[in-house]
Amino acid sequence: MAPPAPPAAAPDADHRYISTDQRRVHISAHQRRTDATAVGNLLLYLPNFLASLFVVTLVSAFFGGLGLILVLAWLVSGVLVFHRPTESAVARRLLGLRYPTPQERERLEPVWREVTARAGVExxxxxxxxxxxxxxxxxxxxGHIVGVTRFSMNALPSGELAAVLAHELGHHVGGHAWSSLLGYWYALPGRIAWRVMRAFGRIVFKVSRVFSCFGVGFVLLVFGAFAFATISTLYGLPLLVLALPYALAAVSRRAELRADQHAAALGFAPMLATVLDKLHQADQQQALAARAHNGGVPLQEPSALSKLLSSHPDHHTRLHHLQPYLQPSR
Known part of the structure; x- marks a missing residue:
């Protein structure tokens, strides 16, 4: 059963505000789905997962008979993404979030009820x-965390706050949130191993410099042979890791546009456009402040390569994709 269409706003209504009168919520049959963005995100993490599996298997070999148990325990540990106590620890320790006070709940919950009522979500x-x-x-x-800054809660009118919450709900409904965390979790052992190897390589390189160029050449030869053996053994798969940050960033930008469309489809397009304008103005003010701090010299524009690593689309791209929802109905 599809969620009901959002109620039409009065022609002269101020879109910054919405009615938050409690009403019946028509729950849709499908609370979540895994869209193409979430699937693509998981597939892009596959090389990192295989590298992590190799690292975990290598480490578990030192534990004898317990090694297989350790590998299996790591493989099933991904279910913790949906474990509420684990999510609470992630929210507090990694994201720096806290539970709202009773006064903050009075502010948030009516707006959240309106968003979930339009979406047909519990x-x-x-x-x-x-x-x-x-x-x-x-x-x-x-799997279940929706966080908002204190500034957003206090400074945004109810309509704009609803647009922000509807955008974040879009990430959950589309599976973007859990797939990103799951991919990050299973890539973690490989990333840790890479950082350890990089730190060890720096130390060895500095020590080898003491023993002249011969020592440096020997270290480069050993690391080069190891890299060649790894790439040839795994059929060049490690080379994909070099392109992964750009591919993951592209998928992240697509996920943001999908979440924008989710909020717009619920009737929050004008409010979301206003929020995007505020974000754009804040970015411009930061750029002006940085320029003033730099003695009035304009800061260097980001390179095309660095823009490819951005996790969010630029302001004009997001507004462009909102245009179909901002056109007056005929």
Missing amino acids: GRTYELWIEDSDDLNAVAAA
């Missing part, structure tokens, strides 16, 4: 969290 499935920050921001994480 609002109690998710937990609202607060970030003590003066930035305009929000986050969707793990």
Whole structure:
């Protein structure tokens, strides 16, 4: 059963505000789905997963008979993404979030009820969290976390706050939040091993310099042979890791556009456009402040390569994709 269409706003209504009168929620049959963005994100993490599996298997070999148990335990550990106590630890320790106070709940819950009512989603499935920050921001994480900054909660009118929450709900409904955390978790052993090897390589390189160029050449030869053996054994798969950050960033940008479309389809397109304008103005003010701090000299523009690593689309791209929802109905 599809969620009901959002109620039409009066022609002269101020879109910054919405009615938050409690009403019946028509729950849709499918609370979540895994869209193409979530699937693509998981597939892109596959090389990192295989590298992590190799690292975990290598480490577990030192534990004899317990090694297989350790590998299996790591493989099933991904279910913790949906474990509520683990999610709470992620929210507190990694994201710096906290539970809302009773006064903050009075502010958030009516707006959240309106968002979930339009989406046909059971609002109690998710937990609202607060970030003590003066930035305009929000986050969707793990399986049930929806976080919003204190500034967003206090400074945004109800309509704009609803647009922000609807955007984050879009990440959950589309599977973006859990797939990102799951991919990050299974890539972690490989990343840790890479950092350890890189630190060890720096130490060895510095020590080898003491023993002249011969020592440096020997170290480069050993590491080069190891790299060649790894790449040839795994059929060049490690080379894909070099391109992964760019591919993951592209998928992340697509996920942001999907979440924008989710909020717009619920009737929050004008409010979301206003929030995007505020974010754009805040970025411009930061750029002006940085320029003033730099003695009035304009800062260097980001390179085309660095833009490819951005996790969010630029302001104009997001507004362009909202245009179909901002056109007046005929």
